[in-house]
Amino acid sequence: xxxxxxxxxxxxxxxxxxxxxxxxxxxxxxxxxxxxxxxxxxxxxxxxxxxxxxxxxxxxxxxxxxxxxxxxxxxxxxxxxxxxxxxxxxxxxxxxxxxxxxxxxxxxxxxxxxxxxxxxxxxxxxxxxxxxxxxxxxxxxxxxxxxxxxxxxxxxxxxxxxxxxxxxxxxxxxxxxxxxxxxxxxxxxxxxxxxxxxxxxxxxxxxxxxxxxxxxxxxxxxxxxxxxxxxxxxxxxxxxxxxxx
Numbered sequence: 001x002x003x004x005x006x007x008x009x010x011x012x013x014x015x016x017x018x019x020x021x022x023x024x025x026x027x028x029x030x031x032x033x034x035x036x037x038x039x040x041x042x043x044x045x046x047x048x049x050x051x052x053x054x055x056x057x058x059x060x061x062x063x064x065x066x067x068x069x070x071x072x073x074x075x076x077x078x079x080x081x082x083x084x085x086x087x088x089x090x091x092x093x094x095x096x097x098x099x100x101x102x103x104x105x106x107x108x109x110x111x112x113x114x115x116x117x118x119x120x121x122x123x124x125x126x127x128x129x130x131x132x133x134x135x136x137x138x139x140x141x142x143x144x145x146x147x148x149x150x151x152x153x154x155x156x157x158x159x160x161x162x163x164x165x166x167x168x169x170x171x172x173x174x175x176x177x178x179x180x181x182x183x184x185x186x187x188x189x190x191x192x193x194x195x196x197x198x199x200x201x202x203x204x205x206x207x208x209x210x211x212x213x214x215x216x217x218x219x220x221x222x223x224x225x226x227x228x229x230x231x232x233x234x235x236x237x238x239x240x241x242x243x244x245x
Contacts, residue, residue, distance in 0.1 A: 046086040049075065050093065057096050062111040065100065069118040076125040087130055091137055097122050098144055101163075103155075113156045120145070120162035124169045131173035139177055142170045146181050149188035157198075157205045164192075164208035168215040179223055182216075186227040189213055193234040 004010040044052070056068035072093070082090070100119035103112075123145075127138050148155060148163040155163075167185065171178045178185075192199070192209050199206045213231075217224065224231070 046075075046082070046089060050089040054093065054096060057093075057100070062115055066111075066115050066118055069097070069100070069115070069122050073118070073122055073125060076122070076129060082129075087134075090126060091130060091134060094123065094126065094137055094141065097126075098141060101144060101148070113159055116159050117162040120159070120166045124162075124166045127166075127169050127173050131170065135174040135177050138170050138174055142167060142174065142178060142181055145170070146185050146188065149192070150184055157202050160192075161202075161204040161208035164205075164212040168208075168212040171212075172215045172219050175219055178216075179220060182220065182223060182227075185216065186224070186231075189216070190227065190230050190234055193231075193238055196238050199238070 002013055004013055053068050053072050057065050059065055059068075076090075097119045101116050101123070103116070123138075123141050127141070131138050145163045145167045148160065149167075171185075189209065189212060193213070199209060213235075217231075
């Protein structure tokens with residue numbers, strides 16, 4: 001056992017020991033890091049976990065930001081009991097996640113698109129778990145998700161699918177608070193249904209569009225009369241087209 005007496009000696013020892021690690025050992029560490037990371041994540045108390053996640057989400061590397069959201073989603077999916085303080089801490093991440101969902105720049109790379117999908121899924125989970133008691137928190141999230149459907153710039157199909165599923169969850173949760181978004185949401189949904197050829201080439205986009213439309217119709221049926229005729233027309237045409245194909 002060597003005992004370094006200054007930082008230079010410590011660095012030298014670390015470099016020497018690192019050089020002794022075989023490629024096989026490195027490969028084993030890489031293959032098991034996710035399991036180890038999830039185990040550490042499970043041990044962290046929520047009060048410590050949330051600030052760590054927030055810090056990682058501000059990292060300049062997209063891969064680090066995505067991993068932070070993956071860890072958050074894993075905790076949200078596997079834990080069932082939360083106290084009030086923990087819920088407030090988790091809802092404090094909504095603004096950070098909302099920021100990730102926004103397109104950065106005119107050209108979107110695959111990395112950014114995956115991160116936006118992951119953030120939308122995080123928001124969907126947060127709404128599912130806590131939205132019924134804190135509906136107002138998710139009103140701006142719904143507004144932003146509808147913006148993704150209404151934007152003139154072409155969006156990546158999987159991002160649109162995630163936005164539609166987020167919309168479905170929020171509308172079914174906040175109910176009447178979603179009514180002000182109908183004048184923008186319904187035309188966007190109907191326009192999506194008109195693009196039948198595109199829908200039939202992307203199963204994720206198709207299922208998310210149908211899910212969002214179903215949730216809106218089930219949740220707010222008394223407020224859809226201005227869109228009813230067009231909705232029936234588009235759905236009927238879509239069914240006929242899919243049967244023919």
